[in-house]
Amino acid sequence: MDNEAVNKLKPQIKINPFYRAVQDVLVEQKSKIDLSTKMMKDLEAQENDERLDTMLKAEGVAGPDDSLLRIQEAAGTDQYEYRQQLLKVRRELENETKAFDKHCKKWCEYVEDVLQQQGEFRPITQQSTEKFMNKMSGKFNKVCFVLKQTACEEVIQLKKRYLDARRKRRNFSKTSTEILNEYFLANINHPYPSEEVKQALAMQCNISVAQVSNWFGNKRIRYKKTMAKNEDERRENRKPEDRPPPGAPGAPYSLVPNAFAGMMNPYQMMLPGHQFPIGVAPFNFSMYNPEMMAQYQQSLQNPNQTR
DNA sequence: TCACATGATTTTTA
DNA sequence: TAAAAATCATGTGA
Numbered sequence: 642m643d644n645e646a647v648n649k650l651k652p653q654i655k656i657n658p659f660y661r662a663v664q665d666v667l668v669e670q671k672s673k674i675d676l677s678t679k680m681m682k683d684l685e686a687q688e689n690d691e692r693l694d695t696m697l698k699a700e701g702v703a704g705p706d707d708s709l710l711r712i713q714e715a716a717g718t719d720q721y722e723y724r725q726q727l728l729k730v731r732r733e734l735e736n737e738t739k740a741f742d743k744h745c746k747k748w749c750e751y752v753e754d755v756l757q758q759q760g761e762f763r764p765i766t767q768q769s770t771e772k773f774m775n776k777m778s779g780k781f782n783k784v785c786f787v788l789k790q791t792a793c794e795e796v797i798q799l800k801k802r803y804l805d806a807r808r809k810r811r812n813f814s815k816t817s818t819e820i821l822n823e824y825f826l827a828n829i830n831h832p833y834p835s836e837e838v839k840q841a842l843a844m845q846c847n848i849s850v851a852q853v854s855n856w857f858g859n860k861r862i863r864y865k866k867t868m869a870k871n872e873d874e875r876r877e878n879r880k881p882e883d884r885p886p887p888g889a890p891g892a893p894y895s896l897v898p899n900a901f902a903g904m905m906n907p908y909q910m911m912l913p914g915h916q917f918p919i920g921v922a923p924f925n926f927s928m929y930n931p932e933m934m935a936q937y938q939q940s941l942q943n944p945n946q947t948r
Numbered sequence: 949t950c951a952c953a954t955g956a957t958t959t960t961t962a
Numbered sequence: 963t964a965a966a967a968a969t970c971a972t973g974t975g976a
Contacts, residue, residue, distance in 0.1 A: 854964095960966080962964095
């Protein structure tokens with residue numbers, strides 16, 4: 642409906658006997674909607690505030706101050722420095738909140754005083770004073786929320802910095818790596834240890850079962866990649882007359898899920914006294930047996946020498 | 949300082 | 963849901 646049509650209708654609407662009543666009802670409904678929207682917003686803000694409190698309490702930044710005990714308990718562990726930093730965040734938050742509360746109190750007293758003085762000259766009811774003070778309290782709560790939010794952000798950063806496992810990664814000991822490698826190569830046709838085996842390996846290597854699983858996951862994928870790369874290089878280095886025609890058997894190593902099935906067991910080739918063809922390296926021996934790698938390299942330099 | 953190795957995490961796949 | 967694959971972040975040696 643355009644403006645012209647609306648203007649034409651206006652006089653007719655105003656002479657309608659229910660005009661005033663309808664308008665009153667609409668105004669009342671609108672105020673109810675506004676009120677419920679405000680309530681929803683307040684509720685949401687309260688929930689967010691509670692969430693911050695929960696997190697800060699869980700990390701010991703808010704709630705009962707047992708920071709020193711937590712630091713003591715973390716002594717000698719990875720969490721020690723993290724706990725110390727959390728205490729700093731706690732003290733900062735406490736100081737800022739205290740200073741802010743002090744200012745708020747002063748400000749409230751000042752405003753109350755001013756309102757009381759002005760009340761002598763203009764009509765200021767107790768109700769309107771309370772309303773004003775409530776509004777101010779709402780503003781103060783918002784600032785408190787921001788302070789808590791800042792503390793939470795700092796905690797998240799600290800968590801990232803001190804507790805992210807990737808950041809505190811340590812290489813396994815040489816012995817542990819050897820034990821894992823030995824099992825992997827001895828079971829190269831099916832390098833998928835059972836839960837029991839994983840537990841045994843974890844105990845032997847002094848690492849967790851999850852770390853053993855990670856290690857085998859990484860090892861399988863990286864071993865396949867190394868094999869594929871070496872195979873490609875070997876094929877590229879062949880003389881043109883030795884290369885199979887396109888599509889014939891001898892195509893590049895495929896990265897299918899069962900790529901380990903039927904694969905030559907390199908572990909066997911590491912056994913003492915094993916002879917392997919001159920110029921052929923099934924995979925990078927240097928990763929597991931430097932002596933064999935040296936032997937292989939020597940065979941490349943002296944192809945006529947019998948081993 | 950840089951390239952590569954390696955343990956952990958996240959995303960994708962079957 | 964486990965394994966594969968991709969990715970991240972740190973460790974290490976030249």
